[in-house]
Amino acid sequence: LPRQPAASPLLALDIGGTLIKLVYTASCGGGADGADLRFAKFERRRLQECFDFIRAEGLLACNGGTRPGGENVTLKATGGGAYKFADDFLEKLGVCLDKLDEMDSVVSGANFLLQNIPGAAFTHMNGQRNPVDVSPNNLFPYLLVNIGSGVSILKVTGNKKFERVTGTHIGGGTMFGLAKLLTGCKSYDEFLQLSQKGDNFVLDLIVKDICGELVCQKQGLSTSTLASSFGKVITSEKKLTDYKPEDIASTLLSAFTYNIAQIAFLVASLLGLRRVFFGGSYIRGHKSTMENISYAIDFWSQSQMQAVFLRHEGYLGALGALMSYGD
Numbered sequence: 001l002p003r004q005p006a007a008s009p010l011l012a013l014d015i016g017g018t019l020i021k022l023v024y025t026a027s028c029g030g031g032a033d034g035a036d037l038r039f040a041k042f043e044r045r046r047l048q049e050c051f052d053f054i055r056a057e058g059l060l061a062c063n064g065g066t067r068p069g070g071e072n073v074t075l076k077a078t079g080g081g082a083y084k085f086a087d088d089f090l091e092k093l094g095v096c097l098d099k100l101d102e103m104d105s106v107v108s109g110a111n112f113l114l115q116n117i118p119g120a121a122f123t124h125m126n127g128q129r130n131p132v133d134v135s136p137n138n139l140f141p142y143l144l145v146n147i148g149s150g151v152s153i154l155k156v157t158g159n160k161k162f163e164r165v166t167g168t169h170i171g172g173g174t175m176f177g178l179a180k181l182l183t184g185c186k187s188y189d190e191f192l193q194l195s196q197k198g199d200n201f202v203l204d205l206i207v208k209d210i211c212g213e214l215v216c217q218k219q220g221l222s223t224s225t226l227a228s229s230f231g232k233v234i235t236s237e238k239k240l241t242d243y244k245p246e247d248i249a250s251t252l253l254s255a256f257t258y259n260i261a262q263i264a265f266l267v268a269s270l271l272g273l274r275r276v277f278f279g280g281s282y283i284r285g286h287k288s289t290m291e292n293i294s295y296a297i298d299f300w301s302q303s304q305m306q307a308v309f310l311r312h313e314g315y316l317g318a319l320g321a322l323m324s325y326g327d
């Protein structure tokens, strides 16, 4: 089991490419048994709001308070921003950041959730959400696919035992960046809502569009199989403004989600792993994202692999940083 943090209450941060994630214990005085953990997130460009929140919630007092000797409070922090913004934390908040490796933190966070929080892992397929029973003797090895601004793919073989196998720069940041440009959406949640109302087949080219229904039937191809995301746009006279933002959003979400799921499947196959856990804020508890990932993994693996999702999926790094207080 991962070591529990010290008895004093704590705050840890994960400052990523897009979001700042905070995990803290509910009250000064409790440990982190999972029951009293709290979560908060801020856009990285709103660092000041994050500072205000930490002050308003009295979270610095939790980590030892103002030291009379003038010594600064130290917070565990991971993510690239922990380096980039260390000076801001010191100047504006008077705290030092103890910087932790991002992959170490993500893996510790995932292992903590999986081994200490009942019901943290679940599948989401065919409209059904089912808990996955993980016990320490059936947990390892697994593939961890963390979908943030970019995507990191790790093989985890034990507590603190892992290897970052690969990753891709075409991730949540790419999708949301394109979504902002193409749909004018202002927030990620607005984007997800738009996609919910849209129809991706307005822009996507499917096998039927190319072969015609009859040929598809003859060759046993599924008529709705995606042949080319956004592929229909090329042969159309329509301009960007002629498309509904909802349909563009839906096309973007399915294109990126299926692509990341397919890469996850390929990596899992190469490594001979059958269980793939997905984390990162990209998922954001969004049903159709999880459904599409599950469908893709099941389809490509011919039901030999399982996509598993995690509660608090966006906070793996911050959770791992919190756990490191116990090291």
Ligand code: ADP
Pocket: 015, 016, 017, 018, 019, 020, 043, 079, 147, 148, 149, 150, 171, 172, 173, 174, 175, 176, 187, 188, 189, 280, 281, 282, 283, 284, 314
């Ligand atoms: P990072 O550590 O790189 O910031 P995250 O795991 O926090 O990565 O995921 C960031 C991605 O999650 C974004 O690129 C976007 O796809 C999605 N996302 C979820 N919620 C938000 C949000 N409130 N604002 C921006 N992006 C969000």
